[in-house]
Amino acid sequence: MLAVQQATSIPDPLSVPSNAPEHCPGTESDLAGKADACAGCANQEICASGQTKGPDPALPFVRDRMSTVKHKILVLSGKGGVGKSTFTAQLGWAFAADEDSQTGIMDVDICGPSIPTILGIANEQIHSSSSGWSPVYVQDNLGVMSVGFMLPSARDAVMWRGPKKNGLISQFLKDVDWGTLDYLLVDTPPGTSDEHLSIVTYLRESGIDGAVLITTPQEVALQDVRREINFCRKVGIKVLGLVENMSGFVCPNCKGESQIFKPSTGGGRQLAKEMGVEFLGAVPLDPRIGKSADYGVSFLDEYPDSPATTAYLDIIDKIKAQL
Amino acid sequence: MTSTQDTPVARRLQHVKHIIIVLSGKGGVGKSSVSTQLALSLRASSPLARVGILDVDLTGPSIPRMLGLDGHPVHQSSDGWVPVYADGSEARLSCMSVGFLLKKKEDSVVWRGPKKNAMIRQFLGDVRWGTLDYLVIDTPPGTSDEHLSLLEHMAPVHSKLSAVIVTTPQAVALLDAMKCLSFTRAVSLPVLGLIENMSGYVCPCCGEISNVFSTGGGEEMARREGLHFLGSLPVDTELVTLLDAAEPKEQESLSPSDASKDSFALMQRYQRTSTAPLFGKIVAEIFRSLLGEREQ
Numbered sequence: 001m002l003a004v005q006q007a008t009s010i011p012d013p014l015s016v017p018s019n020a021p022e023h024c025p026g027t028e029s030d031l032a033g034k035a036d037a038c039a040g041c042a043n044q045e046i047c048a049s050g051q052t053k054g055p056d057p058a059l060p061f062v063r064d065r066m067s068t069v070k071h072k073i074l075v076l077s078g079k080g081g082v083g084k085s086t087f088t089a090q091l092g093w094a095f096a097a098d099e100d101s102q103t104g105i106m107d108v109d110i111c112g113p114s115i116p117t118i119l120g121i122a123n124e125q126i127h128s129s130s131s132g133w134s135p136v137y138v139q140d141n142l143g144v145m146s147v148g149f150m151l152p153s154a155r156d157a158v159m160w161r162g163p164k165k166n167g168l169i170s171q172f173l174k175d176v177d178w179g180t181l182d183y184l185l186v187d188t189p190p191g192t193s194d195e196h197l198s199i200v201t202y203l204r205e206s207g208i209d210g211a212v213l214i215t216t217p218q219e220v221a222l223q224d225v226r227r228e229i230n231f232c233r234k235v236g237i238k239v240l241g242l243v244e245n246m247s248g249f250v251c252p253n254c255k256g257e258s259q260i261f262k263p264s265t266g267g268g269r270q271l272a273k274e275m276g277v278e279f280l281g282a283v284p285l286d287p288r289i290g291k292s293a294d295y296g297v298s299f300l301d302e303y304p305d306s307p308a309t310t311a312y313l314d315i316i317d318k319i320k321a322q323l
Numbered sequence: 324m325t326s327t328q329d330t331p332v333a334r335r336l337q338h339v340k341h342i343i344i345v346l347s348g349k350g351g352v353g354k355s356s357v358s359t360q361l362a363l364s365l366r367a368s369s370p371l372a373r374v375g376i377l378d379v380d381l382t383g384p385s386i387p388r389m390l391g392l393d394g395h396p397v398h399q400s401s402d403g404w405v406p407v408y409a410d411g412s413e414a415r416l417s418c419m420s421v422g423f424l425l426k427k428k429e430d431s432v433v434w435r436g437p438k439k440n441a442m443i444r445q446f447l448g449d450v451r452w453g454t455l456d457y458l459v460i461d462t463p464p465g466t467s468d469e470h471l472s473l474l475e476h477m478a479p480v481h482s483k484l485s486a487v488i489v490t491t492p493q494a495v496a497l498l499d500a501m502k503c504l505s506f507t508r509a510v511s512l513p514v515l516g517l518i519e520n521m522s523g524y525v526c527p528c529c530g531e532i533s534n535v536f537s538t539g540g541g542e543e544m545a546r547r548e549g550l551h552f553l554g555s556l557p558v559d560t561e562l563v564t565l566l567d568a569a570e571p572k573e574q575e576s577l578s579p580s581d582a583s584k585d586s587f588a589l590m591q592r593y594q595r596t597s598t599a600p601l602f603g604k605i606v607a608e609i610f611r612s613l614l615g616e617r618e619q
Contacts, residue, residue, distance in 0.1 A: 080350005111465030
């Protein structure tokens with residue numbers, strides 16, 4: 001019964017929720033079925049009866065789907081714009097460079113999906129078959145799933161509250177035909193909120209190998225990373241290590257190095273020591289990284305001689321060694 | 324109509340003239356630094372201007388750090404929560420953030436939507452903002468719970484609302500800024516204009532301008548979408564350092580009156596940065612936009 005699932009239709013993220021009122025408190029909330037918004041909802045009675053507070057019915061399906069995925073890695077950062085998606089993409093490309101391995105990238109940043117652009121597949125769409133939604137393939141062995149593929153136009157905004165984001169994430173895990181994967185990389189939005197809690201809950205049974213944390217050197221970013229490390233500890237995810245991105249800038253004109261984001265409190269290295277996590281390395285800021293992301297090409301392949309490439313490869317080796 | 328006007332939020336905000344929401348689709352483009360600069364510049368725009376800054380980035384509050392207010396507690400009064408004043412006794416720059424409510428600064432706030440919604444309602448309804456000329460609201464990235472909650476709770480004062488969108492010049496950020504613009508249109512929030520941040524970096528050794536995150540994309544987008552382009556800001560390491568380490572080291576042991584001198588020092592230090600005059604122009608543009616809106 002678990003193995004055979006109907007082909008699920010791809011949801012239109014812009015449509016009005018078909019099954020939840022706008023202010024649905026979430027089926028697991030104490031207010032489920034009792035909040036003002038629940039009046040008139042078709043599922044009010046079920047929610048109010050308390051049945052929905054049990055484990056999510058999607059869990060067995062997720063476990064089933066994830067049983068063929070060897071390693072699951074989260075890419076996290078407290079702060080936005082520090083390079084999570086760029087790093088996830090590079091990591092994906094680097095893993096996929098080994099032709100015998102299969103890699104998947106799942107973008108759970110529902111409100112700001114950047115992965116499709118960075119991988120150069122922004123205009124692709126998801127196809128649905130009896131075995132589930134097919135991921136979009138960048139190359140033979142690199143499949144991608146993102147809400148970006150479901151929007152009619154890139155300018156459309158997904159204005160969703162938690163429960164709906166939660167629903168889509170569970171679908172990404174149970175309805176996507178990931179196949180047999182060696183690595184599943186999960187790119188997350190900034191912060192510690194619904195998306196993070198959902199992904200951790202859904203993957204708890206199948207096990208998460210660990211999380212890679214990305215930061216930039218300034219204290220404003222580091223304070224968010226401290227929160228993120230605490231989050232990982234609270235929910236019991238192993239921290240594989242910390243990457244310091246945008247660390248130093250080499251002027252293309254005079255080759256002089258300067259610090260755009262000054263490590264006023266010692267940067268990532270100091271933080272890693274303080275919090276007892278491994279420091280994986282520092283990637284210097286290279287304007288070509290951003291450009292590669294905009295054009296959707298692999299920075300590692302395009303500019304193999306950049307110091308940033310060396311730094312990236314070094315970090316990726318360290319992550320591989322830990323798995 | 325009168326019944327919808329009379330929510331606690333509407334009552335609290337009735338003496339606030341303008342509410343400016345700082346948005347961006349993408350994270351790390353400088354929303355908080357723009358919000359901070361906006362608040363500082365608005366405060367400096369007139370000797371009597373009273374400005375509030377509300378940080379609704381609940382899982383990653385940065386405003387306290389940027390204003391040098393890390394670790395300040397929020398006090399309760401009979402008339403609601405007292406915001407933290409960045410300029411001490413002068414009390415013309417009030418600030419509220421979830422960062423003030425955490426016991427330890429590395430505590431993480433791991434909340435789902437409903438709790439965030441409740442917190443935002445409290446920030447708007449329970450904080451004693453008093454009379455303000457401007458309330459600047461710094462938001463988290465995306466278009467989700469926090470944004471919807473904000474708009475919902477402030478629906479009774481919708482006529483006072485307007486938004487500023489911040490982006491960086493790369494395609495990836497512009498894409499998200501576009502989503503953010505679609506959001507403002509969907510909720511009929513007037514947009515004062517677009518700011519392009521991190522546009523170019525001046526090498527401190529040779530003066531060469533590098534476009535670390537490309538350049539010009541914001542202006543181009545503003546033209547395409549018929550938005551007011553407020554201006555572009557280069558990467559200013561001086562400013563980054565100032566906002567990053569704004570915490571005055573000796574402040575903890577000082578009395579409140581001395582602390583006020585310190586915070587004022589932040590303002591003076593800000594006005595010495597090379598970004599401050601550029602931001603002054605942006606604020607002038609914002610005033611023009613606000614005026615234009617009134618007339619419409």
